[in-house]
Amino acid sequence: MAMAAARRRSLLHGLARRPWLARLLVIAALLALWEVAARFLVDPLFLSPPSQVIMSLDKVFGTRGVPAALQLTLFELTVAFVLAVAIGLALGLVIGLQPLIRRSFFPIVLLLYCMPQVTILPLFILFFGIGAASKIAFGVTHGVFPVIVTVVAGVQNLKPILLVSARSMGASRWQMFRYVIFPHMVPSFFAGMRLGMSGVLLGVLLAELYVSVAGIGYFTTLFTQNFDPTKLLGLIGVLAAMAIVLNAVVRRAENHFARWRTE
Amino acid sequence: MAGNEADSPVPPRFRAKQSHVAAPPSPPSCAEGSGVEVVPGGAFEANSPAPPAPPFPKKKERAGAAAPQAIALPRKQVSVERAASRLIQAGFLVGLVAVWYLASTRWGVNRLLLPNPLAVYDNLLDILRSGEFIDDLETTLEELAAAFALSATGGITLGYLISRSPYWIAVFEPLFAAIYSIPIILFLPLFVLFFGLGPASKIALGAAISFFPIVINTIAGFGHVDRLFVMAARSMGASDYHLFRHVLLPAASPVILTGLRMGFTTALLSIIGSETLASLAGLGHRIVHLAEAMEMARMFAYIVFVIAIAVTLNTIVSRLEARGKRD
Numbered sequence: 001m002a003m004a005a006a007r008r009r010s011l012l013h014g015l016a017r018r019p020w021l022a023r024l025l026v027i028a029a030l031l032a033l034w035e036v037a038a039r040f041l042v043d044p045l046f047l048s049p050p051s052q053v054i055m056s057l058d059k060v061f062g063t064r065g066v067p068a069a070l071q072l073t074l075f076e077l078t079v080a081f082v083l084a085v086a087i088g089l090a091l092g093l094v095i096g097l098q099p100l101i102r103r104s105f106f107p108i109v110l111l112l113y114c115m116p117q118v119t120i121l122p123l124f125i126l127f128f129g130i131g132a133a134s135k136i137a138f139g140v141t142h143g144v145f146p147v148i149v150t151v152v153a154g155v156q157n158l159k160p161i162l163l164v165s166a167r168s169m170g171a172s173r174w175q176m177f178r179y180v181i182f183p184h185m186v187p188s189f190f191a192g193m194r195l196g197m198s199g200v201l202l203g204v205l206l207a208e209l210y211v212s213v214a215g216i217g218y219f220t221t222l223f224t225q226n227f228d229p230t231k232l233l234g235l236i237g238v239l240a241a242m243a244i245v246l247n248a249v250v251r252r253a254e255n256h257f258a259r260w261r262t263e
Numbered sequence: 264m265a266g267n268e269a270d271s272p273v274p275p276r277f278r279a280k281q282s283h284v285a286a287p288p289s290p291p292s293c294a295e296g297s298g299v300e301v302v303p304g305g306a307f308e309a310n311s312p313a314p315p316a317p318p319f320p321k322k323k324e325r326a327g328a329a330a331p332q333a334i335a336l337p338r339k340q341v342s343v344e345r346a347a348s349r350l351i352q353a354g355f356l357v358g359l360v361a362v363w364y365l366a367s368t369r370w371g372v373n374r375l376l377l378p379n380p381l382a383v384y385d386n387l388l389d390i391l392r393s394g395e396f397i398d399d400l401e402t403t404l405e406e407l408a409a410a411f412a413l414s415a416t417g418g419i420t421l422g423y424l425i426s427r428s429p430y431w432i433a434v435f436e437p438l439f440a441a442i443y444s445i446p447i448i449l450f451l452p453l454f455v456l457f458f459g460l461g462p463a464s465k466i467a468l469g470a471a472i473s474f475f476p477i478v479i480n481t482i483a484g485f486g487h488v489d490r491l492f493v494m495a496a497r498s499m500g501a502s503d504y505h506l507f508r509h510v511l512l513p514a515a516s517p518v519i520l521t522g523l524r525m526g527f528t529t530a531l532l533s534i535i536g537s538e539t540l541a542s543l544a545g546l547g548h549r550i551v552h553l554a555e556a557m558e559m560a561r562m563f564a565y566i567v568f569v570i571a572i573a574v575t576l577n578t579i580v581s582r583l584e585a586r587g588k589r590d
Contacts, residue, residue, distance in 0.1 A: 019433035026434065046456055103348035108355070116573045118536040119547065119566050122554035126376060201446045209451060209540050224452040232452060240445045247444040 048230040053237065060234040069216045070238065073208060076132050076215070077246070080139030081200045085193055087140065088147025092192075095148065096155030097181075106152060113145035117203070121210055135207040135215065142203030143196040150192030154185040190254035197250045201243050378560035386564035396568060402545045403534060406462050410469030410530045415523060418474050422481025422519075432486045436479065443475040448536060455541050465537050465545070472533040473526035480522025484515030517588045524584040528577055535569065546572070 031050050038049035061067055095102050095109065121138060128134035158181060166180045208217030216239060223232035360380060366372045367379045390396055425431045451468060458464035488511055496510045538547025546569045553562035 016430065019430060022430075022434045023438055026438065100344065100348060100351070103344065104351035104355070108352065111574075114574065114577060115570055116532050116535050118532065118539055119550055119569045119573075121539055122551055122562065123566075126554070198444065198446070202448065205446050205449055206536060206540070209448065220452045224456055227456075229453075229456065232456070236449055236453065239449055243445050243449070244441065 044229075045227045046229055048233060050233075052230055053233045056230050057234050057238070060231050060238070063219070063231065065214070066216075066219055066235070069214060069219055070242075072132060072214055073135075073204065073216045073239075074242070076135045076139065076204050076208075077200060080136045080204055081143060081197060083136070084140045084143030084196050084200055085147055088144045088192065088196060089151055089189070091144070092148040092151025093155065096152035102152065102156075109145065109148055109152075113149060117141055118206060121207060124207065125211055130211050130213055132215070135204050135212075138207040139200040139203035142206075143200035146195035146199050147189075147192040150188045150195065151185065154188030154192075155181060157188070158184050186257050187254075190250075190257050194247070194250045194254050197246055201246065205239070375557055375559055378563055382560040383563040383567070386561045387567055390561070390564055390568060396546075396549075396565075399544060399546045399549045400572070402462060403538065403547070406465045406469065406534050406545065407531055409462075409466045410534060411473060411527055413466070413470040414473040414477055414526055414530065417470070418477030418522070418526065419481050419519065422478040423485055425478075426482045426485035429486070432482055436482055436486075439475055439479050439482075443479060447472045447475075448533060451537055451540055454537075460541055460543050462544075465534050465542065468537050469530040469534045473530035476525040476529060477519075477522045480518050480525070481515070484518030484522070485511055488514040520584045520587045524580050527580045531573060531576060535573070 034047075035049045035051060038044070038047045038052075091109075095105050117138075124134045124138045124141075128137050162180050162184070163176065166176050171179070205217075208215045209220065210217070212218040212221070216235065219235055220232060223229075223235065363377065364380050367374065367377050425435045447468070450471075451464075454464045454468045454471075458467050492510050492514065493506065496506050501510070534545075535547040538545035539551055540547075542548040546565070550562055550565050550569065553559075553565060
């Protein structure tokens with residue numbers, strides 16, 4: 001009796017000490033709710049229980065074309081991200097380092113950043129076709145602006161005294177960039193890369209869902225129209241996991257490279 | 264990625280201060296002058312309204328410093344530079360339209376890809392004059408209002424309840440942040456499956472997407488109030504109501520307002536987006552419809568119209584946010 005009470009107390013105590021355990025319990029409760037709802041309350045044409053979704057993941061991957069579609073989407077994401085970061089870094093440096101250009105073009109960049117780009121999605125399809133090119137282009141335009149803005153902000157946050165002292169000690173332009181500007185820009189650059197990654201994900205997936213001939217957008221449409229929620233949920237789950245992993249990778253990199261400043 | 268924050272034995276309420284000091288300089292957001300910006304996939308970063316970094320020292324200024332009229336020089340120079348940048352901006356925009364015009368008339372770019380800007384202008388005037396946009400605009404604004412009302416009430420209520428205990432903050436904040444880092448637009452096919460092609464699926468998706476910035480900012484606002492204020496108010500005998508009205512609410516409202524502004528922007532974006540992807544009515548639907556009918560000039564006109572509406576709405580919301588913070 002006393003032992004059971006003690007065990008219960010230690011269980012509660014353990015839960016109080018470890019919020020992540022409670023978080024897992026919350027997730028488990030939500031999954032259980034979903035399971036019950038799907039099994040007993042909702043039409044199986046619209047929702048299937050998570051157990052069934054997980055069990056049939058292999059069937060999703062077994063569907064002809066799905067692995068290739070995932071690969072294609074991952075390829076689009078990678079290319080779009082690399083392009084967005086490269087273009088954003090170059091433009092951000094040009095805009096951030098020249099005061100006149102910054103004053104002239106930074107407001108334009110901010111205005112474009114605020115625009116709901118999804119309104120011009122049909123234009124991208126017209127210009128770049130329904131293949132991978134339009135997805136990449138749309139991902140780039142979503143990802144490039146956060147990178148530009150953060151790079152400009154990072155260059156601007158540089159203390160002028162550092163530049164003046166570097167110059168007075170006879171640093172060349174390249175040396176100033178390499179040893180003063182670049183290291184100070186790194187933390188905000190990685191913050192921009194993280195924001196750029198979520199932008200690229202949004203852009204590519206929006207374009208995929210809009211029209212697609214071989215990417216995952218094709219299969220989400222197919223599964224929706226066939227009323228096959230098991231496969232649809234499985235595919236979306238895989239994509240969500242992919243998004244979480246990509247975000248986590250960029251975030252790790254950011255924490256890693258921003259560390260020197262806080263120490 | 265979500266675990267490290269919660270594993271520490273110190274509840275976030277006590278650590279809030281020191282973690283802000285180490286925060287990297289946050290980028291300016293869409294609407295400038297935001298206090299706390301929640302970024303996808305992570306805890307919030309506080310950017311104290313730091314003064315803008317002084318501009319780079321200019322050669323002319325340094326040369327003129329020794330001259331007798333040194334005091335008068337900088338101001339004149341600043342106004343000259345401002346005029347120059349305005350001139351460059353205007354020149355850039357005029358050049359863009361000129362290139363567009365030349366490309367569509369002289370250089371033989373296909374009319375189906377790039378219509379004549381004059382035709383677009385005529386169509387825009389026609390749309391505004393005939394009032395044919397009213398039905399679509401109404402649909403979109405109704406969806407937006409419903410979605411934002413749902414996410415704002417849900418997000419603020421849930422955020423307040425969670426923020427009452429450091430333990431619940433530690434449980435839920437990383438969970439919400441992790442979900443916030445997923446592009447929720449992925450779930451659009453499911454929403455369409457559940458709620459159909461009509462406005463219901465847009466409202467549900469918009470509410471689901473804008474819920475997360477609001478709830479995360481509400482937790483951040485109420486949960487990270489400086490303990491000193493709370494203790495001071497309590498020791499002076501403040502009741503629960505007084506504590507809420509005079510300490511918690513004023514401390515939290517700037518952060519919550521930022522969350523509401525971000526929620527509004529994302530709701531607008533996702534509603535127009537989901538109308539573009541799958542719908543029966545609304546501004547996004549109209550654009551896609553015209554694109555499929557290959558009426559390019561009219562489609563461009565609608566794009567200009569929708570962008571103007573979106574920028575206006577976002578500006579209004581940012582103004583409201585700034586005013587709410589000032590009070």
